[in-house]
Amino acid sequence: FFKEKLSKHLDTIIKDNLFLQSLRCMQIAVIDDSRFSLEVMKGFFLKYDISEVDYFEDSLDFIKAEKKYDLYLLDLMMPGYDGDDIIHMIRQTCHNAVIILITKHENNKLLSHCMALGADDYLFKPVDYVLLMQRINDAFNKKEKNKQIEIASKKLYELATRDTLTGLHNREFFNEFYEEKALQAKQKGHIFSLILFDLDYFKEINDKYGHQKGDLVLIELAKTVSNHLRETDLIARWGGEEFCILLPDTNKDDAFTIAEAIRLSIQKMKIDGIRSITASFGLTQWQEGDEKESAFKRVDHSLYIAKLTGRNKTVV
Ligand code: GH3
Numbered sequence: 001f002f003k004e005k006l007s008k009h010l011d012t013i014i015k016d017n018l019f020l021q022s023l024r025c026m027q028i029a030v031i032d033d034s035r036f037s038l039e040v041m042k043g044f045f046l047k048y049d050i051s052e053v054d055y056f057e058d059s060l061d062f063i064k065a066e067k068k069y070d071l072y073l074l075d076l077m078m079p080g081y082d083g084d085d086i087i088h089m090i091r092q093t094c095h096n097a098v099i100i101l102i103t104k105h106e107n108n109k110l111l112s113h114c115m116a117l118g119a120d121d122y123l124f125k126p127v128d129y130v131l132l133m134q135r136i137n138d139a140f141n142k143k144e145k146n147k148q149i150e151i152a153s154k155k156l157y158e159l160a161t162r163d164t165l166t167g168l169h170n171r172e173f174f175n176e177f178y179e180e181k182a183l184q185a186k187q188k189g190h191i192f193s194l195i196l197f198d199l200d201y202f203k204e205i206n207d208k209y210g211h212q213k214g215d216l217v218l219i220e221l222a223k224t225v226s227n228h229l230r231e232t233d234l235i236a237r238w239g240g241e242e243f244c245i246l247l248p249d250t251n252k253d254d255a256f257t258i259a260e261a262i263r264l265s266i267q268k269m270k271i272d273g274i275r276s277i278t279a280s281f282g283l284t285q286w287q288e289g290d291e292k293e294s295a296f297k298r299v300d301h302s303l304y305i306a307k308l309t310g311r312n313k314t315v316v
């Protein structure tokens with residue numbers, strides 16, 4: 001009677017529900033050195049029309065097949081490659097697949113080792129198929145939830161670290177990067193340079209061409225400047241029409257060359273109908289005895305002098 005009840009219960013969770021349909025679309029591997037276990041599993045899957053299943057009695061055959069699956073039902077103890085070897089192999093290339101261990105032995109140490117390697121869940125033999133289906137379902141749901149959390153946190157991170165208009169990093173991100181580089185400079189003697197630049201008479205551009213055109217200038221400018229930088233450099237929008245660049249492993253002479261190249265290409269920018277845009281640059285190299293604030297004060301002062309003495313120039 002109990003068995004019958006179980007089987008009915010199984011039918012109700014499985015019958016034409018979405019989970020069963022999705023199982024039918026999956027590539028499934030069952031790896032178990034016990035022929036009996038494989039036959040029982042086969043009978044179960046056949047009963048529910050789940051046909052995309054490969055059965056491996058020999059774990060070496062599974063490895064040789066080099067095929068990827070969505071779901072792995074894996075015996076823990078096998079001659080040759082054990083479950084933990086196989087989990088390790090699967091997880092090197094595939095994070096989304098679900099791996100469920102099916103084992104005769106209650107070897108807690110080994111099981112927790114396998115979970116740490118990336119198994120999603122485990123079940124003891126003889127297999128309770130209601131439980132197995134529930135575990136598979138839960139594992140896929142958990143994976144999906146985690147994926148969504150990952151996407152959401154990536155978005156949040158972007159929002160927190162980037163400027164939405166230009167796509168450049170923001171002041172907060174710059175400050176963290178700057179802190180890291182300052183520490184390396186103090187501890188290991190690394191050098192770096194800072195550039196701070198500000199568009200000249202940008203208010204007039206807004207007044208004359210409108211705020212939207214002004215925005216467009218900032219977007220185009222971000223692209224133009226980024227073209228001059230290496231992967232390891234960091235440019236951030238410091239505020240309004242002011243930008244900050246940190247150039248690792250760069251002395252002030254090389255930084256000056258880069259700043260001048262950027263200044264000239266800003267001057268050459270052609271944005272429909274807008275008269276030549278220019279910017280003023282301050283520049284400084286990190287010096288021994290510097291603190292974050294002292295170096296930044298210097299670059300800010302250089303920019304101030306550039307503005308004061310005619311704009312569209314770089315002052316070191
Ligand atoms: P200076 O050469 O002395 O820097 O003159 P300026 O006009 O550039 O300086 P000011 O600080 O007086 O004005 C900066 C202007 O930048 C004012 C503000 O409207 C504009 N601005 C700041 N952020 C944005 C933005 O996101 N979009 C647009 N379109 N304009 C912005």
Ligand code: MG
Pocket residue numbers: 032033034075076077078079
């Ligand atoms: Mg075995």
Ligand code: MG
Pocket residue numbers: 198199200201202203241
């Ligand atoms: Mg300005």
Ligand code: MG
Pocket residue numbers: 198199240241242
């Ligand atoms: Mg400004």
